[in-house]
Amino acid sequence: xxxxxxxxxxxxxxxxxxxxxxxxxxxxxxxxxxxxxxxxxxxxxxxxxxxxxxxxxxxxxxxxxxxxxxxxxxxxxxxxxxxxxxxxxxxxxxxxxxxxxxxxxxxxxxx
Numbered sequence: 276x277x278x279x280x281x282x283x284x285x286x287x288x289x290x291x292x293x294x295x296x297x298x299x300x301x302x303x304x305x306x307x308x309x310x311x312x313x314x315x316x317x318x319x320x321x322x323x324x325x326x327x328x329x330x331x332x333x334x335x336x337x338x339x340x341x342x343x344x345x346x347x348x349x350x351x352x353x354x355x356x357x358x359x360x361x362x363x364x365x366x367x368x369x370x371x372x373x374x375x376x377x378x379x380x381x382x383x384x385x386x
Contacts, residue, residue, distance in 0.1 A: 276300070286385055289315065291364070296382055297372075304378040308371045310335075310364035316371075318361030324375050326354040333369025335362040 278298040288294035291314030297305040308316065310333070318338060334347045339360045346352065354360040362371065375382075 285309070289317065292316065294382065294385075299378050299383055302378070303374055303376040304382070306373045306375065306379070306382060307331075308373065310362075310369045310371075312364055312367045312369070314364040314369075316362040318359050320357050320359045321354070321375075322357060324377065324379060325356055326360070327374045328352045328354070329372045331370040331372050333364065333366040335364055335369060335371070337362050 276298065280297070283295050283297060285293040285295045288308060291311040293309045295307040295309070297307055310316075328351060330346050330348055330350045332348055334345060337344055337346045337352060337360070339352055339354055340358045345365065352360075
């Protein structure tokens with residue numbers, strides 16, 4: 276399967292954030308989150324999903340399992356099932372690319 280960025284759709288994902296499902300697969304999916312400065316990925320946890328994130332652009336204050344750290348372009352993180360995690364964008368047009376396994380049915384339903 277090949278997906279073209281121009282054929283994917285961005286949807287609002289809270290204030291100062293947009294989400295774009297880049298490609299869904301049967302066992303995992305790739306999702307882009309694009310934030311304006313000050314945008315918040317509210318701390319949350321997933322009962323059924325593991326998440327790996329790559330900071331593609333900009334910087335964030337990232338919290339994973341109580342640990343708070345500034346992450347920048349090129350940094351990565353992992354949030355296991357039931358681990359509290361969230362971000363605050365520190366720069367305009369900051370971008371995270373997240374992989375979820377299994378795929379997030381709620382994201383697919385919003386497309």
